[in-house]
Amino acid sequence: MLxxxxxQELDCxxxxxxxxxxxxxxxxxxxYSFYSEDKSIALTDVEKSSIAERLASLISGQSSIAMQDxx
Numbered sequence: 001m002l003x004x005x006x007x008q009e010l011d012c013x014x015x016x017x018x019x020x021x022x023x024x025x026x027x028x029x030x031x032y033s034f035y036s037e038d039k040s041i042a043l044t045d046v047e048k049s050s051i052a053e054r055l056a057s058l059i060s061g062q063s064s065i066a067m068q069d070x071x
Contacts, residue, residue: 001015008065009022010054010065021036021038022034022035023054
């Protein structure tokens with residue numbers, strides 16, 4: 001699975017190239033979360049596990065989302 005930064009989010013892309021959703025940091029709540037705009041997408045156990053691992057690494061500070069300037 002790929003995790004590509006886009007603005008203050010990470011696009012979660014399956015091995016087959018399908019966009020599964022995004023991991024986003026909510027500054028108001030001070031937390032990271034995964035969301036998908038397409039509710040018809042069913043994640044496999046491997047995809048769920050990979051997303052959970054990335055969320056855990058973001059929460060622990062082991063990784064981060066690259067921030068971009070808006071100028």
